[in-house]
Amino acid sequence: MSITLLLRQIRLFSQVELSRLWLTRRGLMTLAATAVVWFFLLRYAIAPATEILQEPNFQKSLTAAFGMLGLHQLLNWPAPELTLYWMLSLILLPFLSLVFTANQLSSDAARGTLRFISLRSSRTAIVLGRFCGQLIVQLCLILLSLAATLAISAWRQGSISWQAIEAALLISCHLLIVLMPFTALMTVFSAWARSSRLALSLAIVSLGVVFGLLSWLIYHQPGAAFLLEYMPGAQIWQLIPAQGWQSLQLAALPLAQTAVLLLIAQQILSRRAL
Amino acid sequence: MNNPIIKVSQLAKSYGRHKVLNNISFEINKGETVALIGQNGAGKTTLFSLLCGYIKADSGSMQLLGQQPGSQTLFGKVSALPQDAQLDPAFSIGEQLSFYGQLQGLSARAARAETERVLALVDLAAHYHTKAGALSHGMRKRACMAQAFIGSPALILLDEPTAGLDPANALHIRELISDLSQHASFLISSHNIFELERLCNKVFYLQDGQLQQHHAQPSESAAHLSLQLATGADAAAVDSSEVCQQLRQLKGVTEVTAGRNHEYQLSYQPQVVDDFDIRLLQCLAANGWQYKQLSKGKSLEQQLFASKKAAIVE
Numbered sequence: 292m293s294i295t296l297l298l299r300q301i302r303l304f305s306q307v308e309l310s311r312l313w314l315t316r317r318g319l320m321t322l323a324a325t326a327v328v329w330f331f332l333l334r335y336a337i338a339p340a341t342e343i344l345q346e347p348n349f350q351k352s353l354t355a356a357f358g359m360l361g362l363h364q365l366l367n368w369p370a371p372e373l374t375l376y377w378m379l380s381l382i383l384l385p386f387l388s389l390v391f392t393a394n395q396l397s398s399d400a401a402r403g404t405l406r407f408i409s410l411r412s413s414r415t416a417i418v419l420g421r422f423c424g425q426l427i428v429q430l431c432l433i434l435l436s437l438a439a440t441l442a443i444s445a446w447r448q449g450s451i452s453w454q455a456i457e458a459a460l461l462i463s464c465h466l467l468i469v470l471m472p473f474t475a476l477m478t479v480f481s482a483w484a485r486s487s488r489l490a491l492s493l494a495i496v497s498l499g500v501v502f503g504l505l506s507w508l509i510y511h512q513p514g515a516a517f518l519l520e521y522m523p524g525a526q527i528w529q530l531i532p533a534q535g536w537q538s539l540q541l542a543a544l545p546l547a548q549t550a551v552l553l554l555i556a557q558q559i560l561s562r563r564a565l
Numbered sequence: 566m567n568n569p570i571i572k573v574s575q576l577a578k579s580y581g582r583h584k585v586l587n588n589i590s591f592e593i594n595k596g597e598t599v600a601l602i603g604q605n606g607a608g609k610t611t612l613f614s615l616l617c618g619y620i621k622a623d624s625g626s627m628q629l630l631g632q633q634p635g636s637q638t639l640f641g642k643v644s645a646l647p648q649d650a651q652l653d654p655a656f657s658i659g660e661q662l663s664f665y666g667q668l669q670g671l672s673a674r675a676a677r678a679e680t681e682r683v684l685a686l687v688d689l690a691a692h693y694h695t696k697a698g699a700l701s702h703g704m705r706k707r708a709c710m711a712q713a714f715i716g717s718p719a720l721i722l723l724d725e726p727t728a729g730l731d732p733a734n735a736l737h738i739r740e741l742i743s744d745l746s747q748h749a750s751f752l753i754s755s756h757n758i759f760e761l762e763r764l765c766n767k768v769f770y771l772q773d774g775q776l777q778q779h780h781a782q783p784s785e786s787a788a789h790l791s792l793q794l795a796t797g798a799d800a801a802a803v804d805s806s807e808v809c810q811q812l813r814q815l816k817g818v819t820e821v822t823a824g825r826n827h828e829y830q831l832s833y834q835p836q837v838v839d840d841f842d843i844r845l846l847q848c849l850a851a852n853g854w855q856y857k858q859l860s861k862g863k864s865l866e867q868q869l870f871a872s873k874k875a876a877i878v879e
Contacts, residue, residue: 296637296670303667307656315655403650406619407712411640411668565619 297419300412304420305427312428321391322432328387329436333443337375341447344371367534369454370444376437377462381469381527388429388470389494392477394487395421396560401485405565414560422478422553429470433463461536468542469530472523475552482560498523523548568595569628570720570750571616576625578611585611587774588625593767595719598746600761601754603771609754610648612771613724616752617645629720641669644713645722648754651705654698658708659684661697666715676715683711686741688734703730710738714745721745723753727760739764762865779868788835789863790845794827795855803827803854811852815844830863 312318343349368374396417399405408417437459445451476494484490501522508515519525526541533541571593578586585608593599603609614620616627618635632638652661659680666676684690687707697705706729713721726742727735735757742751742764755761761768768779794803809821812829817837822830833841842859849856 293637300668303664307664310660311655317655399653402653403647404653406617406645406647406650407652407665407709408668409619409635410617410643410645411665413635413637562621564614564621 297413297416300416301420301423304417305424308421308424308428309431312431325432325436329439332379333439336379337372337440338443340375341371344374369452369458370441370448372440372444372447373455373458373462376440378531380433380436380462380466381530384433384466384470385473385524385527388473389477389491391429392425392474393481393491393494395425395478395481397481397484397487397490400563400565403565409565415557418478418482418553418557418560422474422556425474426467426471429474430463430467433466437463464539465530465533468539468545469524469527472545472548472552475549475556476523478556479552479559482556482563520544521548569593570595570630571752572628574626576615576627577623578608578615578620579623584774586615589774589776591769591776591778593750593752595750597767598742598751598753598765599767599769600765601752601769601771602758602761607771608774609771610724613645613647613722613754616722617643617647619647641716642718643720643722644715644718646710646713646724646726648724650709652697652708652712654696656696657694658689658697658700658711659693662708662712662715665712669716671716679715683714684708686714687711688737703734706730707734707738718749720750720752723751725755726753727755727757735760758865768865788833789861790831790833790842791858791860791863792829792831792845792856793858794829794849795857796827808854811848812845815841815848817841
């Protein structure tokens with residue numbers, strides 16, 4: 292397949308996913324759910340915790356307790372709201388990503404819509420197009436929640452600094468890269484399963500089983516602990532204290548994981564009867 | 566010289582131990598409208614799915630326009646109405662068909678214009694903005710059919726195109742296929758024999774995993790008549806055995822077969838009597854029998870299933 296046609300079709304699939312977010316009932320429900328989750332986080336977690344995070348005693352305690360782990364770096368973000376957003380989103384968004392991106396292919400396959408599409412597009416383009424579309428949708432949700440976080444910061448401080456905007460952009464880049472392997476994982480399971488619910492269940496069970504097996508293996512063979520570093524999201528703990536654009540060097544692992552998972556998804560869809 | 570648009574050789578497909586297609590081979594030439602007939606479970610949809618590239622064959626080869634099914638070269642040139650496939654209920658049918666047009670390589674504007682054209686073909690022009698989920702079953706079916714006409718496909722595969730449509734829309738679709746068959750080749754699967762008889766110039770009969778091509782026999786057809794007598798308040802009472810007896814007395818008649826609903830198949834020797842039709846009408850008039858339908862030759866249904874369906878009245 293020519294690269295030009297592939298890129299064109301990926302763009303078209305991505306546009307459809309964006310339309311699905313902004314113009315369909317299901318998309319608007321996703322937006323509403325995201326807004327509700329972030330409203331409660333911002334209102335009852337981030338806003339009150341911001342005051343605590345600014346107290347000198349708390350900062351001293353954090354540095355004393357977690358200085359070895361580098362967590363005191365968290366205090367260096369230009370706004371305390373961003374510190375809390377960064378920590379919460381790194382832990383929460385991968386799980387939310389599994390839920391929101393579970394229906395990349397399964398419904399269309401079950402309904403037969405993929406039969407119409409596959410007469411006009413390669414299955415590779417379908418897989419990559421849906422994946423990219425889901426990433427763009429998640430980027431929209433991240434940017435919206437970051438904008439709300441910055442708005443709270445601006446409201447508290449009376450202004451907003453360029454450093455805070457730059458930090459927000461860095462956070463959005465990092466989060467997008469963190470979510471890539473999780474989204475690709477759901478591409479795999481939605482290419483395989485007949486429904487989004489089954490795809491989500493399979494993903495959760497599979498992750499649990501793999502973690503369980505690895506834990507058992509590491510218990511008996513401590514030398515195998517390095518395998519945990521190849522699991523999706525393994526770089527998150529290193530990312531928490533990370534600062535600055537140079538921290539993007541941690542992106543190599545999630546990008547490689549994403550490539551492998553997308554290759555598996557492409558192979559599954561290519562062999563699947565539509 | 567034949568110009569095969571579909572070339573299938575030794576194609577086989579099994580589900581578990583059940584062999585659905587058993588080394589079938591056939592060709593369809595450019596410009597032909599071909600019917601695919603078979604009982605439920607005969608493998609018609611499997612054959613369609615193989616030709617569309619939805620499933621893989623166990624063995625054998627297929628070529629559509631000289632390419633493997635699913636090849637990029639076929640995008641926009643081969644289209645299909647798969648059985649039971651549905652559009653996404655979340656989007657309007659216009660949006661989805663425009664998207665399909667763009668996938669085929671049309672610009673956004675051209676895809677919209679093409680969508681309006683094909684929706685008008687199936688009488689859904691006013692429903693461009695209607696969500697697929699809000700359409701009735703028949704309208705959804707027509708919308709699905711419209712997607713098969715986007716662009717200028719050289720080959721259109723239709724699996725049960727009029728199933729679930731009301732008679733008026735089924736007639737409209739038949740007329741549409743008839744018009745479009747001037748520009749594209751069709752492979753149509755249906756259980757409606759009368760529909761296929763009107764539309765198709767070649768018939769494939771799929772049974773027990775084997776494909777048989779049905780050939781009409783002109784010499785035999787010319788010596789047959791299909792007759793259906795009118796019944797009801799205005800028509801005289803009709804006794805099938807008496808009708809058969811009277812018809813058998815006509816000069817040149819070799820066989821009379823009675824079916825249900827006062828349908829009769831007559832075989833006669835045209836070389837013995839050249840005005841057989843007139844003599845037949847005179848016989849009906851003399852007995853006070855009104856006819857509902859009289860046609861030359863055996864119907865496709867009779868040709869394919871006569872041995873199972875009709876009871877010979879001696």
